[in-house]
């Protein structure tokens with residue numbers, strides 16, 4: 321059984337796959353309580369669903385890409401569910417704060433968004449993403465040695481962009497072009513979930 325907060329179909333707005341249509345499966349619960357969290361839904365509502373029940377909900381959409389997000393999805397061992405989705409022909413991506421990579425080792429793509437910048441894992445993921453505002457200790461990101469993409473993403477408002485932070489991140493990318501790429505949360509610019 322999975323603790324599901326919501327299932328919806330939208331555009332991936334973040335990271336290397338921005339612009340692609342995806343089915344989002346948002347799971348309930350998180351190991352952290354970040355003050356900038358924009359995922360109120362994952363804390364308030366939840367439905368226990370079997371894999372088959374989830375499949376019945378997602379198969380109505382034409383996309384074959386599923387993003388499992390939260391909350392923090394790796395508080396659950398998702399490998400059996402990922403295998404199930406693979407058997408149904410889906411490409412499976414995970415959005416994680418890095419709580420437990422072994423719980424999603426069968427995924428096709430893992431986006432790692434560390435919240436403690438003093439402890440950043442070196443492997444187990446495909447892209448790194450950091451939420452940045454003017455007070456962020458960006459110097460710590462410059463120390464990270466990674467061959468993977470490092471995305472910096474402006475800390476936005478719940479449903480809309482924070483243009484001050486967007487401009488700040490654009491300047492950082494221009495200043496450190498070998499280090500950073502911009503992740504915009506495109507969905508907040510075009511007004512979709």
Ligand code: SF4
Pocket residue numbers: 350351352353354356357358359390391392417435
């Ligand atoms: S890790 Fe993500 S989902 Fe969890 S509290 Fe922080 S921002 Fe919210």
